[in-house]
Amino acid sequence: MQLEAKDVGFRYGNGPWLFRGVNVTVEPGEIVGLTGPSGCGKTSFCKVLAGYEKPVEGSITVNHSLLPKNVYHPVQLVFQHPEKAINPRWKMIKTLREGGPLDQELLESLGIEREWLTRWPNELSGGELQRFCVARALGKGTRFLIADEMTTMLDAITQAQIWHVVLEMAKKRGMGVLIVSHEAKLIQRLCHRVIEFHPANA
Numbered sequence: 001m002q003l004e005a006k007d008v009g010f011r012y013g014n015g016p017w018l019f020r021g022v023n024v025t026v027e028p029g030e031i032v033g034l035t036g037p038s039g040c041g042k043t044s045f046c047k048v049l050a051g052y053e054k055p056v057e058g059s060i061t062v063n064h065s066l067l068p069k070n071v072y073h074p075v076q077l078v079f080q081h082p083e084k085a086i087n088p089r090w091k092m093i094k095t096l097r098e099g100g101p102l103d104q105e106l107l108e109s110l111g112i113e114r115e116w117l118t119r120w121p122n123e124l125s126g127g128e129l130q131r132f133c134v135a136r137a138l139g140k141g142t143r144f145l146i147a148d149e150m151t152t153m154l155d156a157i158t159q160a161q162i163w164h165v166v167l168e169m170a171k172k173r174g175m176g177v178l179i180v181s182h183e184a185k186l187i188q189r190l191c192h193r194v195i196e197f198h199p200a201n202a
């Protein structure tokens, strides 16, 4: 099962092209880095990959098929800011269940405490919330994880804990991972290969 972006171009409405002709593949179990200057469209590309936005040109396929609608999306995205990715009116357990049945082992490995499940999002720190977003994204149906500056706001120990869990899962399940980060050292340490994202010349 391969994730493939083929000749993908994207712009918001009638605005300028952010990128065109982008070709990226991620194989099962592969860890790929994506870097590029600020504002060149990396986050927008991640949204296209994960189905939040439709490509204006080209296609995104998983296993050579277009991505399904109204089913669990096999490409899951974790953003930099967890508070933008969760419903403030839902208790944490409900947010977590969006990813499927709870996986106690996964919650423990991410350091999520039982007592946090019944809290509201505004009763948790940013780092605690991000652990929930990672846990939700690692539901059983996830085949590819897109990590967009996923651990940028976390301390070094929490970063290491989260990446350990993600990389173990990538190995165990054959989950492909795309890591978007400005941290060259992180990318070098974790990725099998790195793609430089160039601004559109359109």
Ligand SMILES: Nc1ncnc2c1ncn2[C@@H]1O[C@H](COP(=O)(O)OP(=O)(O)OP(=O)(O)O)[C@@H](O)[C@H]1O
Binding pocket: 012, 018, 036, 037, 038, 039, 040, 041, 042, 043, 044, 045
């Ligand atoms: N919903 C939107 N509507 C219109 N323009 C947008 C929208 N979201 C982002 N943009 C614009 O698209 C451009 C690319 O933004 P994007 O967040 O994809 O870049 P990025 O490479 O991820 O940046 P950074 O590295 O700073 O996070 C920016 O100029 C931004 O202002």
